[in-house]
Amino acid sequence: MTKYVYAxxxxxxxMKTLLGGKGANLAEMTKIGLPVPPGFTVTTQACxxxxxxxxxxxxSIIKEIFENLKNLEEKIAKKFGDEKNPxxxxxxxxxxxxMPGMMDTILNLGLNDQTVIGMAKATENExxxxxxxxxxxxxxxxxxxxxxxxKFDHIxxxxxxxxxAELDTELTTQNLKNxxxxxxxLVKKESRxxxxxxxxxxxxxxxxxxxxxxxxxxxxxxxxxxDIPNHLGTAVNVQSMVFGNMGDTxxxxxxxxxxxxxxxxxxxxxxLMNAQGxxxxxxxxxxxxxxxxxxxxxxxxxxxADVANLLENHYKDMQxxxxxIEKGKLFMLQTRNGKRTATAAINVAVDMVNEKIIDKxxxxxxxxxxxxxxxxxxxxxxKAMKEATKITKGLPASPGAATGKIYFNAQDVVNAANExxxxxxxxxxxxxxDIEGMVAAQGILTARGGMTSHAAVVARGMGKCCVAGCxxxxxxxxxxxxxxxxxxxxxxxxxxxxGNTGNVYEGSIQTQDPELSGNFGTLMNWAxxxxxxxxxxxxxxxxxxxxxxxxxxxxxxxCRTEHMxxxxxxxxxVRKMILSKTVEERVAALxxxxxxxxxxxxxxxxxxxxxxxxxxxxxxxxxxxLPHHDEDIKALSKQIEISYEQLKETVEELKELNPMLGHRGxxxxxxxxxxxxxxxxxxIMAAIEVKKEKNIDIEPEIMVPLIGSExxxxxxxxxxxxxxxxxxxxxxxxxxxxxxxxxxxxRAAVTADEIAKHAExxxxxxxxxxxxxxxxxxxxxxxxxPEYRKKEIFEKDPFQRLDQVGVGKLMxxxxxxxxxxxxxxxxxxxGEHGGDPDSIEFCHKIGLHYVSCSPYRVPIxxxxxxxxxxxxx
Ligand code: ADP
Ligand code: MG
Ligand code: MG
Numbered sequence: 001m002t003k004y005v006y007a008x009x010x011x012x013x014x015m016k017t018l019l020g021g022k023g024a025n026l027a028e029m030t031k032i033g034l035p036v037p038p039g040f041t042v043t044t045q046a047c048x049x050x051x052x053x054x055x056x057x058x059x060s061i062i063k064e065i066f067e068n069l070k071n072l073e074e075k076i077a078k079k080f081g082d083e084k085n086p087x088x089x090x091x092x093x094x095x096x097x098x099m100p101g102m103m104d105t106i107l108n109l110g111l112n113d114q115t116v117i118g119m120a121k122a123t124e125n126e127x128x129x130x131x132x133x134x135x136x137x138x139x140x141x142x143x144x145x146x147x148x149x150x151k152f153d154h155i156x157x158x159x160x161x162x163x164x165a166e167l168d169t170e171l172t173t174q175n176l177k178n179x180x181x182x183x184x185x186l187v188k189k190e191s192r193x194x195x196x197x198x199x200x201x202x203x204x205x206x207x208x209x210x211x212x213x214x215x216x217x218x219x220x221x222x223x224x225x226x227d228i229p230n231h232l233g234t235a236v237n238v239q240s241m242v243f244g245n246m247g248d249t250x251x252x253x254x255x256x257x258x259x260x261x262x263x264x265x266x267x268x269x270x271x272l273m274n275a276q277g278x279x280x281x282x283x284x285x286x287x288x289x290x291x292x293x294x295x296x297x298x299x300x301x302x303x304x305a306d307v308a309n310l311l312e313n314h315y316k317d318m319q320x321x322x323x324x325i326e327k328g329k330l331f332m333l334q335t336r337n338g339k340r341t342a343t344a345a346i347n348v349a350v351d352m353v354n355e356k357i358i359d360k361x362x363x364x365x366x367x368x369x370x371x372x373x374x375x376x377x378x379x380x381x382x383k384a385m386k387e388a389t390k391i392t393k394g395l396p397a398s399p400g401a402a403t404g405k406i407y408f409n410a411q412d413v414v415n416a417a418n419e420x421x422x423x424x425x426x427x428x429x430x431x432x433x434d435i436e437g438m439v440a441a442q443g444i445l446t447a448r449g450g451m452t453s454h455a456a457v458v459a460r461g462m463g464k465c466c467v468a469g470c471x472x473x474x475x476x477x478x479x480x481x482x483x484x485x486x487x488x489x490x491x492x493x494x495x496x497x498x499g500n501t502g503n504v505y506e507g508s509i510q511t512q513d514p515e516l517s518g519n520f521g522t523l524m525n526w527a528x529x530x531x532x533x534x535x536x537x538x539x540x541x542x543x544x545x546x547x548x549x550x551x552x553x554x555x556x557x558x559c560r561t562e563h564m565x566x567x568x569x570x571x572x573x574v575r576k577m578i579l580s581k582t583v584e585e586r587v588a589a590l591x592x593x594x595x596x597x598x599x600x601x602x603x604x605x606x607x608x609x610x611x612x613x614x615x616x617x618x619x620x621x622x623x624x625x626l627p628h629h630d631e632d633i634k635a636l637s638k639q640i641e642i643s644y645e646q647l648k649e650t651v652e653e654l655k656e657l658n659p660m661l662g663h664r665g666x667x668x669x670x671x672x673x674x675x676x677x678x679x680x681x682x683x684i685m686a687a688i689e690v691k692k693e694k695n696i697d698i699e700p701e702i703m704v705p706l707i708g709s710e711x712x713x714x715x716x717x718x719x720x721x722x723x724x725x726x727x728x729x730x731x732x733x734x735x736x737x738x739x740x741x742x743x744x745x746x747r748a749a750v751t752a753d754e755i756a757k758h759a760e761x762x763x764x765x766x767x768x769x770x771x772x773x774x775x776x777x778x779x780x781x782x783x784x785x786p787e788y789r790k791k792e793i794f795e796k797d798p799f800q801r802l803d804q805v806g807v808g809k810l811m812x813x814x815x816x817x818x819x820x821x822x823x824x825x826x827x828x829x830x831g832e833h834g835g836d837p838d839s840i841e842f843c844h845k846i847g848l849h850y851v852s853c854s855p856y857r858v859p860i861x862x863x864x865x866x867x868x869x870x871x872x873x
Contacts, residue, residue, distance in 0.1 A: 004046040005064040007071060008039055008239075013315075018043045020235030022094030025335050032314060034307060034332045038075050039089065039239030040068040042207060044096065047233035050211045057208060065207070066200070069238070076240055081199040085122040086115035088132070088241040090277075091206040093213060095234040098336060099222055102234060103213035104143050106206050107277050108136035108241060112197040128246050130176040135276060137183040137195060140202065144209040147190040155182045167285055169274055203238070210236045227795070242331045244324040245276040249297070252276060252324045255290045255304075257312040260320075260340040263347025267291070267308060269321075276324075303330050311335050316357050317366070318348050342367075342374040350519040360526045361870045367523070369837040369864040373399050373500075375514055376551075376856050377463065380498065384510040388496065392484045394445070394470030396502040397456035402443025402465040403496040403508045406489060408480045410437025417441070422508075424495055426482055428475050429468075430455040432624050435566050438462065443497040445504065447473040447482075450782030451797060457832065461538060463547065463856035465499035469782070524552060524859060527866035533843065534850035535861045536612070538830060540564070542603035548855035552862055555612035556604065557763060557852020558703075558830035561679060562620050564600045565593075571625065572640060578622045579642060579650055583674065590678040597679060601686035605698055614701040614763060614830070614852075616742070617679050617716075621664040623654035660768075660777050665706020666741075669716050676716060680723040688733045701738045703763060708745040710754040717758050740826070743814050744768035752814035756821035763852070764811055766831030766839075770798050773807045799832065802839035812846050828852060837864035844868035 011019050011027030019027060023041035030036045046061050073079050078087035088110040093102040111119070111133045120129035138152040156168070159179050165171050171179075187195045196202050213219060214234045223230060244252035255269025270287035272279055273296065279285065294301040304323060307330070311319045320338035324331050340348065349363035358366075377400035380388070404422035407413045410433065416423045417440035425441040427434060429448040438444055438458055443465035446455045450469055459466030474483045480491040489495060496505040536557035537548035545556060565574045570593060577589035604613060627633050633651060637644040656662035669676035683700050691698045702720055707713045717739045728735060739758070743749050744765030752762070771778055778799050788794045795801075802808055818825045828850040833839035835853030840861055843851050845868070853861045 002045065004043050004049070004061045005068045006041050006043065007068055008036060008041070011041065016096050018045060018235070020044060020094035020096055021098055021336055022092060022334060023235045023237050026237060026239070029332050029335060035330060036332050037240045037242045038072055039237060040072065042236040042238070044233035044235045047211045047214060047235065048231070055212070057204065062204065072240060080110055081115060083114045083118045086110050086118055089203070090239050090241055091203070091210065092237040092239065093210040093234050094237050096232050097226070097228050099219060099228070102219055103210045104139070105277065106136070106139045106143055108132040109140070109202050109206060110199040111136045112199065115199070123246070125246060127173045127176065128243070130173050130180065131245055132243070134176050134180050134183060137180060137187065140206070141183065141187050144205050145187060145191045147187065151186055151190070152183060155179055155186065207236050210234060242324050242326045243276065244326065245274055246327055248274055249328045250274055250326050252279065253287070253290065253293070254320070254322050255308065256318060256320050256338045257308045258318045258344070258348055260318070260338050260344050263340070263344035263351065265351060267305060297325070297328065300325055300328060300330050307332060313357065316352070316362070342371040345371060346519050346523055350522050361530065363523065364527055364530060364863065364866050364870055367863060369860045369867065372860050372863060375520065376859060377401070377465065377499070377514060378511045380496070381510040381512050388509050389506040391487065391495070391504045391506055392470055392472045394467040394473070394502045394504065395451055395456070396500055397451055397453070397468035398459035398464060398466035399499040400443070400463070400465030401496070401498055401509070401511045403511060404442040404494065405492050406495055407491055408475070408477045410434045412491070413437035414440045424497060426475060427455070428477060429453060430458065432566060432620070435563060436568065438464065443499065445470060445473070445495070445497055447471070447475045450785070451800065453779070453782065461854045462544070463854060465497050467497045467499060467502050467504055470504065524862055527862045528552070530869050531862065531865035532869050533840065533848065533865040535858055535865060536828065536850050536852035537855050537858055538852050539604070539855060542607040544855050545604055545607040548858055549607065551855060551858035553855065553858045555850070556608060557614055557828050557834065557850060559604060559613060559615045561597070561616060561618055564597060565618070565625060570596050574625050575636065576640060578625060579640070579647065586672065586674050590674055594678050594682055597682035598686045601683050602690050605686055605690040606694065609694070610696050610698065612699070612701060614703050615683055616703045616705050617666070618668055618675055619665050619705045621654070621656060621659045621662050622668070623651065623656065623659065626651050626654065660771060666704050666712050666716055667706065669704065669719070670712060673719055676719055677723045680720045681727050684724045684727040684735060684737065685731070687737070688728070688731055688735050691735065692733070699736045699738065701740060701761060704739070704741045705765065706745060706768070707741040707755060708747045710751065710757065713741055713755055713758045742830070744772070746772055746810055749810035749814040752817035753821040756818040756825055759825070761826035761828070762814060762818050764814070764829040764831060766802060766807060766829060766833045767799065769810065769831070770803060770807050773803070773810060774798065801836055802833040802842055804842050808842055808846070815846050815848070835861055837867070840864040841868040841871070845872060
């Protein structure tokens with residue numbers, strides 16, 4: 001028969017799934033002999049059973065509860081509902097993961113009109129007894145009967161006013177009795193029933209309320225945000241009360257064993273004398289810093305400090321502890337691993353290794369890779385933040401903090417930035433034409449688009465702050481204003497963006513640069529010792545490459561060449577090339593681009609030295625390089641001296657219904673081999689040049705995008721080799737280079753053995769591979785993915801976390817097929833997933849050699865790769 005209730009002395013800290021976090025730790029503290037008021041835990045399984053039984057606590061479970069209650073009565077020699085010396089309990093929710101939004105704790109349960117008299121006599125403290133009763137009615141009324149809390153507060157405040165009491169401790173017993181009468185009237189009015197007087201009924205109602213709170217909207221939203229499964233359920237802890245409100249030698253407090261903001265090894269917390277439960281955090285009276293307890297009650301302080309130390313050593317992690325002092329006696333009420341900032345997490349982990357409490361591997365596992373993000377971008381100064389006025393909120397698309405004047409198109413941004421202004425680019429949504437503006441801006445704000453919109457992806461790649469999909473924003477790009485409600489912001493007005501929260505603020509807020517402290521470096525070195533995966537970066541410019549190297553990148557896994565095509569000086573030649581009617585014309589236009597491309601690559605090779613660099617041939621459909629609006633087409637036709645009609649015709653011609661599935665990637669090299677030739681030339685020339693200049697070894701990797709069949713790659717590879725040989729002959733130099741392909745079309749994955757005949761490396765382009773495997777475009781998927789997540793079709797956005805079941809299966813297949821053909825084939829990933837910790841673990845498991853991610857995610861990837869290696873030993 002299933003056991004649904006465990007006394008604290010029957011459990012331990014390994015039983016979290018069953019007893020919840022709070023229950024398991026109360027049991028553990030009991031087990032190691034700490035002063036924990038006795039009690040029992042009704043399991044998470046009982047919660048699930050409650051839902052299965054149609055929201056009824058099963059009779060057998062009720063029976064177990066009362067058996068345990070009896071046991072508890074014997075243990076502390078008090079009886080529940082006893083009119084002379086009543087046992088009182090707290091009822092505390094406790095899920096497996098600590099979750100705000102669950103039901104608040106109820107204290108002093110078991111009091112009623114009779115037992116309160118008994119308690120007053122037994123403790124010889126009438127005021128205390130009535131204070132406890134009034135607290136109980138208030139908590140029970142609020143939490144179980146769902147009567148708005150302010151209605152109780154109102155009654156309390158009124159009584160204080162009438163009696164000129166500043167603090168609730170100044171209320172007399174008679175005042176408290178009056179309040180209780182008013183509370184009971186309120187309960188009767190609101191719930192149409194008398195306040196329940198039977199303690200057993202009170203207890204069952206409270207337990208039931210905890211179970212139902214598992215499915216209150218706040219809790220559901222929290223679970224969704226934090227990937228906590230719905231089926232876990234919550235446990236309920238029933239614990240005998242100890243009292244911090246019995247006078248001046250009683251009190252209650254909370255403390256961390258180390259500072260949760262900085263990691264400093266020093267008790268950090270607060271306490272309040274003559275107080276109960278939530279008084280400390282509720283801000284009723286100002287609590288005192290924990291260090292002060294040493295003066296107030298030296299013995300208790302010493303005992304508490306020892307217990308804190310013991311708990312930290314026992315759990316081998318920083319603890320967040322709740323305690324109560326009853327008439328000079330210390331009781332422990334909770335302990336858990338403390339939540340901390342990224343800075344504190346790193347400092348605590350490294351310190352604990354130095355203190356020999358944990359080993360390096362444990363230290364690595366203590367830090368959530370994504371948490372590092374906080375440390376790698378500018379943030380707002382805390383002080384300045386306090387005075388900031390929030391305008392609205394969008395999606396936190398790319399982290400960091402940005403402040404600047406708003407401009408509404410790329411050109412205006414560039415102009416203002418050239419004048420030395422700090423600028424924020426505001427757009428309905430961005431497109432490749434906005435790149436230059438995005439580069440010049442401090443941050444980007446868009447009204448439309450999701451977490452994988454153009455703005456979001458590009459901004460993350462640049463490590464630039466971006467708030468996207470800000471629905472309340474009404475942007476008028478032509479009038480150069482945006483509105484939120486009836487507030488209007490014009491070109492040149494200051495705003496500030498918080499890319500970590502998605503908040504948008506009025507005016508300018510001071511920012512501060514990231515500081516990578518000494519311990520951060522130490523931790524990264526440990527990670528590097530442990531990881532098997534190499535970490536590369538996606539970088540298109542020497543500047544990005546330099547940032548990435550600073551963060552520890554070991555190579556470039558994806559250098560996109562199209563961004564180079566967009567720059568102002570070059571775009572005319574690019575457009576000429578696209579508009580060419582003959583091969584000769586096209587070659588002439590490409591010849592103009594060649595020196596630019598060569599210099600771009602040379603810059604990158606110089607920055608990267610002997611590290612591997614993978615350069616991808618031109619990928620996007622050509623129409624992206626042409627204007628689409630009539631005025632722009634007219635302007636361009638004048639500029640490049642082609643008739644408007646002819647230009648318009650070409651623009652129309654290049655328009656595609658499904659550009660994602662259209663004339664792009666290697667298909668461009670097949671139809672316009674000249675483009676591939678020019679890019680190959682530029683790569684080989686640049687490599688030879690830098691190799692000679694710096695006297696180093698360079699072996700560029702030329703990557704062909706969007707291959708779907710063996711034959712495509714065969715043709716393009718032949719062309720690359722032929723062109724490279726010509727360049728080498730001409731320069732009279734030798735250079736080693738590799739030719740490989742992206743695996744991003746499902747057909748490439750399933751025919752990877754064929755493709756590996758010609759490819760020296762594979763790099764998984766998981767953005768496209770996800771789109772094509774699912775058959776939806778990521779530019780449109782934002783519209784329905786939220787609904788898919790709500791209906792639990794997707795646990796997570798598959799563009800953020802790799803779909804290991806489907807897309808991952810194709811990857812695994814490609815790895816195996818590729819290796820069967822070519823044993824030493826190099827394998828990597830360059831999609832956005834290359835920076836996602838879960839996806840990185842998957843890449844480790846299927847035996848890739850490297851992951852490539854945006855420069856600012858390199859430290860995250862290093863840590864994630866180390867954790868993957870440790871966890872999959
Ligand atoms: P939360 O999960 O919100 O922290 P808890 O269940 O820990 O809620 O309860 C909050 C506070 O209530 C505790 O920190 C403690 O001060 C008080 N409390 C809970 N149970 C007891 C008890 N048995 N005796 C005295 N105080 C208690
Ligand atoms: Mg607590
Ligand atoms: Mg692609």
